[in-house]
Amino acid sequence: MILTDEVQIPLDRNTVFQALNDPEILKQSIPGCEEIKSHSDTELEATVVVKFGPVKASFNSNVELDPSAGPEQFKLNGSGDAGVAGFAKGGADVKLTENAEGTLLNYEVNIDISGKLAQVGSRLIEGTSKRLAKKFFVNFEEALANRHA
Amino acid sequence: MSAAEETMQERQAALKGLGTSRKRVEDARFTQGKGNYVDDIKMPNMLFGDFVRSQHAHARVVSIDKTAALELPGVVAVLTAEDLEPLSLHWMPTLAGDKQMVLADGKVLFQGQEVAFVVAEDRYIAADAVDLVKVEYEELPVLVDPFKAELPDAPVLREDIADQKEGAHGPRRHPNHIFTWEQGDKAAAEAVIEEAPVVAEEMVYYHRTHPCPMETCGAVASMDKVNGKLTLWGTFQAPHVVRTVASLLSGIAEHNIRVVSPDIGGGFGNKVGVYPGYVCSIVASIVTGQPVKWIEDRMENLSATAFARDYWMQGKIAATKEGKILGLWCHTTADHGAFDACADPTKYPAGFMNICTGSYDIPTAYLAVDGIYTNKAPGGVAYRCSFRVTEAAYFIERMIEVLAIKLNMDAADLRALNFIKKEQFPYQSALGWEYDSGDYHTAWNKALDAVDYRGLRQQQSQQVEDFKAGKTRKLMGIGLCHFTEIVGAGPVKNCDILGMGMFDSCEIRIHPTGSAIARLGTISQGQGHATTFAQILATEIGISADDITIEEGDTDTAPYGLGTYGSRSTPVAGAATAMAGRKIRAKAQMIAAYLLEVHDNDLEWEIDRFVVKGAPERFKTMKEVAFASYTQEIPGVEPGLEAVSYYDPPNMTYPFGAYICVMDIDVDTGVTDIRKFYALDDCGTRINPMIIEGQVHGGLTEALAIALGQEIAYDELGNVKTGSLMDFFIPTSWETPNYETDFTETPSPHHPIGAKGVGESPNVGGVPAFSNAINDAFRAFGLTHTHMPHDHWRIWKTANDLGLHS
Known part of the structure; x- marks a missing residue:
């Protein structure tokens, strides 16, 4: 499943790019993120609780950030294991473009989900994933706004 | 009517034997929530x-x-x-x-x-x-696509047997290949297809589904x-x-x-x-x-647990310009999932798929089935059908429709032209079966007349004209099906499961007071055995069905049997019941002869008693004989009245039927509305018409489910996308139409009471009837074939692909 969308953030590109690499901002932004641990500048371990319809899943996730093409582009890859509830893996590719209002983020997220989540929630996964992706950027904007307030 | 005749009728009625719509004795506990699961x-x-x-x-x-x-x-x-x-x-x-x-x-x-x-x-x-x-x-x-199983980059699934070149059913050509099963004459069939004036070809997919029993x-x-x-x-x-x-x-x-x-609580093969x-x-x-x-x-x-179907059937059917079928060719790719756990008689890795010549006299035929491993659940069971018979019936009934389109012929006429004729039975099919009995033309004509088939076709043409003129957005489909089943596995000479011959059994004990218990090797899952087997026995031994207990399912008490599936209970255990009853009657006749002081040969059987020939006032009822067998010394005869029969059927039975579905389709939403469904079944001798009616209603509803939406679908990662009843379609009373049932009665010549079995016919015949109706609705707009399940989305898509939304 591939999700694409765009979001406008009223801050300059460098600030936005730095925030995407900031575990504390990420923790506040990822919906359902309970804990985040940095193993290095680019390797994170996160516990994320997500509800897909009737199935509530707690993902133990490993995420690798790829800031090498910054600040024009930011990528991440990861996988999460929710035990019997299922398994998810995927990545995100975000393009950051400066414009008059700040920074435009174009993102492409691909996610593959297996297990009970995919079975029970197949009709819900796409909708839920879209909602979560949107929520991420709403939270992200809010976290940034708080920090730069 | 004389008094004596009236009494005979009353005595007959009191037995509640063959042909009686006796109420199900099981229902008292089921309807009160007292079943014991x-x-x-x-x-x-x-x-x-x-x-x-x-x-x-x-x-x-x-x-x-x-x-x-x-x-x-x-x-x-x-x-x-x-x-x-x-x-x-x-x-x-x-x-x-x-x-x-x-x-x-x-x-x-x-x-x-x-x-x-x-x-x-x-x-x-x-x-x-x-x-x-x-x-x-x-x-x-x-690996989810069986057609990619043998590509060079295909993952090897079964590492445990990757190097085994020989499987249980012959050579394996690839680690993901299970078997190739061939029937008929390949060279002859290919030659006929090569030279025939008309050849129709189609890939017919019978999708993966699941029996989904309530329990x-x-x-x-x-x-x-x-x-x-x-x-x-x-x-x-x-x-x-x-x-x-x-x-x-x-x-x-x-x-x-x-x-x-x-x-x-329901089995259906699962x-x-x-x-x-x-x-x-x-x-x-x-x-x-x-x-x-x-x-x-x-x-x-x-x-x-076990799925059903998942057969990709590539077909070619050859005919003369007038529509006489000359040959049939079929190659099936069978997706068996991760382990080959099909429940078929050992010698038939693709079940009785070689019944795919259907109701037609097809002189030359060839069938090959390739079993393939994929990353899906194992199974391949006969979901309310005899082994792979619904796949075979769906295949041939779709191929007939595809041929009718190619010939620009009416599909009902094409069937009638090719039916095996009544006088051809017993009929040897090109793929090796001996059909026991049938009268297809009589059934077919009865069905066509019952629905006013020609009138329906006129209505349909008018509706197509109206649609083209923009007067309606609905189309009408007429789904025809004439199926022949092969059930009652089966003769021990060619049918076994894990080496156990597929006979079945019945053991009867008559109690001193003239009631009885019969135990069988089968097991009811809702079929009503306790009701119907008592009826068979009532007619055979003259004891009322109400006085006979039927018991199944406990291996410590029941005689060995191969169980209930593939419509085998009536053809095999039902035959064993009749045969055991006849043994009881033979012994009872000796006892009655002694009691009446006549020779055995001087007695004749009359409903519930032995009567001295020429002296009807001298008789002994079965009840009297039973009592005597426990209370008197009968010279030369052992005390008691018991019998057991293990029955090895000489042949399968071949029930058939003619089904017609009339459906209205909303082209813009894909919503279907079944206007009429007529089902004529010929299951040979009818034991309990009410139970047959119930079986037909249930089987048709499962057929409707399969044809119109029920599937086990996988995504490319091997996730089951229809793993709950939110997505797996089970029809409720909302989706279930009214069914009109009818029958003809062509007894099986080799079964002791002529019965053929019926539990699965409506599923076998129903699926093609529903699917043909959908396909037929779009025939006027150039559609040859579209795959099941025909849910609203797929029907809408078919209409859209044909340009009917512009």
Whole structure:
């Protein structure tokens, strides 16, 4: 499943790019993120609780950030294991473009989900994933706004 | 009417024998919620088992950590393949000559596969503990498309047999290839197709679906360590076979195993196989010394126990310009999932798919079936049909329609032109079967007249004109089907399961006061055996059906039999019942002769008594004879009145039927509305018309489900996308139309009472009738064939692809 969308953030590109690499901002932004641990500048371990319809899943996730093409582009890859509830893996590719209002983020997220989540929630996964992706950027904007307030 | 005649009619009626719409004796308990199903069994100290299942369709199992689960209070054990290996129970044989993992041994091959078995004091603790078992996987590439199984980059699924060039059914050409099964004359069929004036070709896919019985699978195993006896209650369609398999697998002597099938809430083929849950319950009971219960939930049932169908049938049918069929060719790619666990007679890896010449006199035919492994659940059971017969019927009934389009002929006329004629029976088919009896033209004409077929076609043409003129957005489809089934497996000479000949049995005891008990090797799952077998016996021995108890399902008391599936109960166990009844009558005749002081030959049987020929006032009723057999010394005759029959049928039976579905389709929404469904069944001698009616209604509704939406669909990662009843279509009264039923009666010449079996006919005939209606509705707009299931979205898409939305 591939999700694409765009979001406008009223801050300059460098600030936005730095925030995407900031575990504390990420923790506040990822919906359902309970804990985040940095193993290095680019390797994170996160516990994320997500509800897909009737199935509530707690993902133990490993995420690798790829800031090498910054600040024009930011990528991440990861996988999460929710035990019997299922398994998810995927990545995100975000393009950051400066414009008059700040920074435009174009993102492409691909996610593959297996297990009970995919079975029970197949009709819900796409909708839920879209909602979560949107929520991420709403939270992200809010976290940034708080920090730069 | 004389008084004597009236009495005879009354006596006949009192028997409630053959042909009577006797009310089902089972229903008193079912309608009051007093049925006794596996999950109703409760025993002191009973433990509960639950599975840790794979969320991946293909992965290596790197490690299993059960520490946290074992620390949870109330958890008794967590079994893995490692624990089962010393007992050689980590794998088990399948009914198809393959083997299957009981618990994941090194890798998992389908989503939902059993990885570990948690045993706990109650089912909630068991479920919690399942979450605590940590399994580490290493994902492997997933194979879901059987047509990609033999590509160079295809992952090898079954590493355990990757190098085996020979399988249970002949040579294997690739690690993901299971067998090739060929029937008929390939060269002759290809030559006919090469030279024929008209050839129609089509790929006909019968999608993967699932029997989805209302009650899921389950078992209670109880090992009594004091006397060494294992009792196993379970949802078994073949309890005796389960006992034999359990004995062979566990090493427990067969007399120390008692298998009981209590009330079963529907089987439809799903409960024929042996599942890991049964094996794990047995092992857990042996290990703990306590009874262990395992009951599946709905998602487990849909995603892990036996599926049905999944046949890709490439067909070619050749004919003259006038429509006389010359030859048929079929190549089937059969997706069997991760293990070959089809439930077919041993010599038939594709079941009776070679009945695919259908009701037609086709001189030359060829069939090849390739079985393929994929990362899907194992199974391939006969879901309310005899082995692969619904696939065969769907194939030929679609090919006939495709040929009719090619010939620009009416599909009803094309069928009539090619039917096997009444005088051709017994008929030898090009693919090796001997059809016992039939009268297809009579049934067909009766059906066409009943629905005013020609009138319907005129209406349909008018509606097409109206649609083109913009006056309506609805189209009308007429779905025709004339099916021939092959049921009642079967003759021991060619039908066996795990080596056990497919006979069946009946044992009768007449009590001194003239009532009786009969026990059979079959097991009802809703078919009403306790009602109908008593009726067969009532007519044979002259004791009212109300005075006969029918008992099945307990291997300690019932005679050995191969169970109930493939419409075999009436053809095989029903025949055994009649034959055992005749043995009773033969002995009773000797006793009656002694009591009446005449020679045996001077007596004739009359409804419920032996009458002295020429002296009707001198008689002995069966009831009197029964009493005498226990109370008097009869010279030369053993006391008591009992008989047993093990019946090996000389041939299969061949029920048939003519179904017509009239459907209205909303082109803009894809919504279907069934205006009329007419079903004529010929199941030979009719035992209980009411039960037949019920079977036809049930089978048609399952056919409707399959044709119009029910499927087990996988995504490219091997996830089951239809794993719950939210997505898996089960029709309710909302979707179920009114059915008009009818019949003709062409008895089977070789069955003792001429009965052929009916439970599965409506599913076999119904699916093509519904599907043909959808296809037929779009015939005027250039559609030749569209795949099932015809849900609203797919119908809308068909209409859209044909440009009907512009």
